[in-house]
Amino acid sequence: xxxxxxxxxxxxxxxxxxxxxxxxxxxxxxxxxxxxxxxxxxxxxxxxxxxxxxxxxxxxxxxxxxxxxxxxxxxxxxxxxxxxxxxxxxxxxxxxxxxxxxxxxxxxxxxxxxxxxxxxxxxxxxxxxxxxxxxxxxxxxxxxxxxxxxxxxxxxxxxxxxxxxxxxxxxxxxxxxxxxxxxxxxxxxxxxxxxxxxxxxxxxxxxxxxxxxxxxxxxxxxxxxxxxxxxxxxxxxxxxxxxxxxxxxxxxxxxxxxxxxxxxxxxxxxxxxxxxxxxxxxxxxxxxxxxxxxxxxxxxxxxxxxxxxxxxxxxxxxxxxxxxxxxxxxxxxx
Amino acid sequence: xxxxxxxxxxxxxxxxxxxxxxxxxxxxxxxxxxxxxxxxxxxxxxxxxxxxxxxxxxxxxxxxxxxxxxxxxxxxxxxxxxxxxxxxxxxxxxxxxxxxxxxxxxxxxxxxxxxxxxxxxxxxxxxxxxxxxxxxxxxxxxxxxxxxxxxxxxxxxxxxxxxxxxxxxxxxxxxxxxxxxxxxxxxxxxxxxxxxxxxxxxxxxxxxxxxxxxxxxxxxxxxxxxxxxxxxxxxxxxxxxxxxxxxxxxxxxxxxxxxxxxxxxxxxxxxxxxxxxxxxxxxxxxxxxxxxxxxxxxxxxxxxx
Numbered sequence: 001x002x003x004x005x006x007x008x009x010x011x012x013x014x015x016x017x018x019x020x021x022x023x024x025x026x027x028x029x030x031x032x033x034x035x036x037x038x039x040x041x042x043x044x045x046x047x048x049x050x051x052x053x054x055x056x057x058x059x060x061x062x063x064x065x066x067x068x069x070x071x072x073x074x075x076x077x078x079x080x081x082x083x084x085x086x087x088x089x090x091x092x093x094x095x096x097x098x099x100x101x102x103x104x105x106x107x108x109x110x111x112x113x114x115x116x117x118x119x120x121x122x123x124x125x126x127x128x129x130x131x132x133x134x135x136x137x138x139x140x141x142x143x144x145x146x147x148x149x150x151x152x153x154x155x156x157x158x159x160x161x162x163x164x165x166x167x168x169x170x171x172x173x174x175x176x177x178x179x180x181x182x183x184x185x186x187x188x189x190x191x192x193x194x195x196x197x198x199x200x201x202x203x204x205x206x207x208x209x210x211x212x213x214x215x216x217x218x219x220x221x222x223x224x225x226x227x228x229x230x231x232x233x234x235x236x237x238x239x240x241x242x243x244x245x246x247x248x249x250x251x252x253x254x255x256x257x258x259x260x261x262x263x264x265x266x267x268x269x270x271x272x273x274x275x276x277x278x279x280x281x282x283x284x285x286x287x288x289x290x291x292x293x294x295x296x297x298x299x300x301x302x303x304x305x306x307x308x309x310x311x312x313x314x315x316x317x318x319x320x321x322x323x324x325x326x327x328x329x330x331x332x333x334x
Numbered sequence: 335x336x337x338x339x340x341x342x343x344x345x346x347x348x349x350x351x352x353x354x355x356x357x358x359x360x361x362x363x364x365x366x367x368x369x370x371x372x373x374x375x376x377x378x379x380x381x382x383x384x385x386x387x388x389x390x391x392x393x394x395x396x397x398x399x400x401x402x403x404x405x406x407x408x409x410x411x412x413x414x415x416x417x418x419x420x421x422x423x424x425x426x427x428x429x430x431x432x433x434x435x436x437x438x439x440x441x442x443x444x445x446x447x448x449x450x451x452x453x454x455x456x457x458x459x460x461x462x463x464x465x466x467x468x469x470x471x472x473x474x475x476x477x478x479x480x481x482x483x484x485x486x487x488x489x490x491x492x493x494x495x496x497x498x499x500x501x502x503x504x505x506x507x508x509x510x511x512x513x514x515x516x517x518x519x520x521x522x523x524x525x526x527x528x529x530x531x532x533x534x535x536x537x538x539x540x541x542x543x544x545x546x547x548x549x550x551x552x553x554x555x556x557x558x559x560x561x562x563x564x565x566x567x568x569x570x571x572x573x574x575x576x577x578x579x580x581x582x583x584x585x586x587x588x589x590x591x592x593x594x595x596x597x598x599x600x601x602x603x604x605x606x607x608x609x610x611x612x613x614x615x616x617x618x619x620x621x622x623x624x625x626x627x628x629x630x631x632x633x634x635x636x637x638x639x
Contacts, residue, residue, distance in 0.1 A: 046629070053471050054470075054471070054638070055467060055470050055471055055551035055638065056638065057638055075473045076473075078471060078472055078473040079369050079473050083468075083471040085464060085467055085471070086466065087463075087464035087467075088463075088464060089465050089467060089468035091387070091465055092463075093386075093387045093390065094383065094386065094387070098386075102379055102383055103468070103472065104375040105375070105376050105378075105379030106375075106379060106380070106468075106469055106472035106474040107369055107376075107472050107473060107474075108369040108370030108371065108372070108375040108376065108473065108474075109367060109369060109370070109445075110367055110370065110435065115365045133520075139420070150468075154366075154369065154472075155366035155367075316363070327462075327463065327464075
């Protein structure tokens, strides 16, 4: 991640009436990384994406994409980025390939190029056999892959994906993840995605911004976010009630906190693997028998809980968004 | 969220991205072509999309033709005033030799009015089902999105009007004045009316994502525009206040112009004529130009929130 930033956002704000949906967010996305916006529904993820893809006018703040200002050069921004929106946008009455060629026309791709490119993209997402079928006959996974393909039609440098796996089953979800990874690795594409699935952010993203109530709470790699909650938890069981050696354990480097119960020490460490060996040595050197030891890595779930003060929850959104989301889920599950 | 979502546990056909696919990806993205910067790119693609959806679903066409056929075949036949009013008086009042002919010209306007009224609905559906957002995220002109909707509605309505004209002729519409110029001229007038009305209804739907409201708007405007016009009955027999309303209704000028050309109503009687032909034409040109320009200007402002 030594490249320069392809997305630069400064104090971006969107106000809907009384509600500050996005409240002065600032961040950068490096070229070639998978950057994730993690947060509950209504946190402002989609609103931010919509501003960056010029679907919404920002109420305040600035943002540039590949050096292009989103306020001053919206059309150039649209040419540079690809968008895979949350809802299914393909026209159900048209076939897969008709949909992609329509997209190509909207981007102004020359006709001589759009047909072969559309075929290539359909092949890429494994839809070549369904190309001539109406989209209304597609399954949820096929629709999602079609959306991916149409998001790629303009050879984007940067691809925005809004909740790319919403409503998909486990298998299709992992397939979509594979396509996203492939775009990063093979095409060196930069990907910006939003999600409210912790597993998705954890397994896909190079860096994550946790967003809540329109604010960015924290930005970091999944590892950093997990580390920020205080590190790994080591539980050491001892055979007999001996002297309390909590203070000694605490003096071991990297150990941050020690709690003693009857036969157990619960220890928080920045790097559990290193500390645990030293802890065992220490416990034995005091003549105590180690009966058991466990090492737990913190999950993003805990990090999220710690940072936002609550677990990811569904929040009431407006009627329109609910409708769109229901339609998306309904079609995904078909 | 306890289900195991790790990628290693499930193996399906879908998730295997093999070597061949990877090479495919490399080939696919190697050379990006220059994107068109013409302000009109994508306009025909958008228009054609709606047209394809329309002719691939002929039931829609058949249903849209039922109403004018019912009006012509049932109402027109039953209301054939020529049967009980002295022929000279009928012709003097209506400027046509029989009521079916008179109503036939009105029905051309009818089918165009009703098709144009629903042009806004497709904007609402595109918004609801996400296609609008897709289009807005591409560099296609905002004006093209609106003009595409207006064009598809105009083209459809003119094709339907042509079919209605054929039906009216089958139902004994008077064809003595038919010619290349009169039929062609009539369709130019209908084109202008359709373009203007479609602009109006698309404009009213630009911000809307709610089809109930849109239906209400259609019903609110459709029948008044139809009945407060000369489509069914001559202006001369209407009460004074209604006559002045009719004169502000662009539909009246299209119907008047079509009657003057297709039925030669001006040569039969001046009593039934609303305005000279050139005035009809002028009013429609101004109407279509004004509303479509307004629609394009509003699209720049209203499509992006």
